[in-house]
Amino acid sequence: ALGAGAQVSGSLQVLQPQTEVSVSVGKTLTLNCTVLGDKVAGPIKWLKESGGKNETIYDQKSSWPRVTRVVNSSNANYDISISNVQVEDAGTYYCVKFRKGDYRDEVLLSGAGTKVLVYGDPVDVAVSGPAQRVAAGSPARFTCTARGFFPSSIQVQWLKNERPLSVLPPQVTAEGTGSSYAMSSAVQLTLAPADVRTRLSCVVSHATLSAALRSTYNVSAALRVPPTVRLLAKPSSTVEVNKTVNFSCSAEGFYPAAVTLTWLENDEEVLVEAKSPAETAQGTFELQSSLAVQAVAERNQSVIACHVVHDSQRPVSSSVTLHVTLPPAERGPADPSA
Known part of the structure; x- marks a missing residue:
């Protein structure tokens, strides 16, 4: 030898x-x-x-x-x-x-x-999130990786909006012939609507570095907040024949902005809202739409629905049943609606 x-x-x-x-x-x-x-x-x-x-x-x-x-x-x-x-x-x-x-x-x-x-200095420091968006209220896993460093000792700190998180030590594995190492560190967070503004940082320190390396991830990239759908009828859903009812539908507090709002009458599509959602002060989105309906007699007991599909998820709907009444002068003594 x-x-x-x-x-x-x-x-x-x-x-x-x-x-x-x-x-x-x-x-x-x-x-x-x-x-x-x-x-x-x-x-x-x-x-x-x-x-x-x-x-x-x-x-x-x-x-x-x-x-x-x-x-x-x-x-x-x-x-x-x-x-x-x-x-x-x-x-x-x-x-x-x-x-x-x-x-x-x-x-x-x-x-x-x-x-x-x-x-060797650590290279390719990066934070990745889940492969698909995670709904608010559910846990999501985030991973920080780096490679190409020697010796194997390395320190990793996670920060959520600059505040330290408690995590386990990183997993360190040898690369190739063992002349360099790679590491992986993970943190799990239960997401909330407010995380649309959360920044998650991974800070890596190593003996070869004069200053720590940092990679930052915007949690909004992993977050889905479903909309709250509200449907209102003005003046009300009970209306005299041939009057106009103005329905308003709002989809509120959702993220990301991808949304489709459709009006249905008795399950038949009557209007698709063309407006784009507006961003709120909280960083989520809202979309408002209106529909004017003429209360002809044939529309009595019609179901008006606002149908919202957010980020390719299952639809969220709200509906109102329209009650069309005769004016007082047209009601006879035996009129059941009197």
Whole structure:
């Protein structure tokens, strides 16, 4: 195995003085290697071991992206530098002397190895809400995620309108080869109509950050508040024949604004309100509509209904039965409506 046993073979020595080094993402890393007493034909290579696999990153002939030899002409100094370090560069690096073989080069002597730790900032901090809107009065789950950080220790704070919420510690899992980590933190809230103005923030702190990272979610994106539907008849639903009754229907306190208001007479559609809803001071919406009905005798016992469909949900309706009466002069003594 690379790095096992002594790093001396006869007069040959492969010296890697760095046991462990740490570097931040984006910086340049220099790995030291000195080879002494090299009298054997064959190249010096740098190998990276990560996740149980060895990968050549420098071999004196070809150049790998971001990897350069510090002193090109030296027969002893085989230091290399890796620019713009990424979390994937974490692993153990071996400086290895190979003996030239007939078919392929063979490992003659390996350095002890240098373990490289890459300190990575959390990236892609984001808050997500439920896949579908949740009705006021029901619980909704919100999740904060981040990835690409090292080391694994990370702190997460949730704020509801800038006030801290009590939550469990985040779940942290290794990514890929274990050179970086991802985290997930969840909070559950029972939604209320007032949450149309609520801002939910996830604040992430990590050793690599000079200032915490924040992602904010407008809870209105997850909220549904159903309308209250009111139907009124003026002057009243009992009216003399051939008079006009003005019906007014209001759908109040709903969110989001997606709504359709339809007037029905005896389950037959008579009018679809064309106006758009108006926003209220509370951030919810309201829609008002009116319908004028001539109280002809044939309309006695007609059912006038206001039918509201909000955000593709089940309809909410309110209805009134129209009572058409004869004027006093037309009522005979035996008229039952007298």
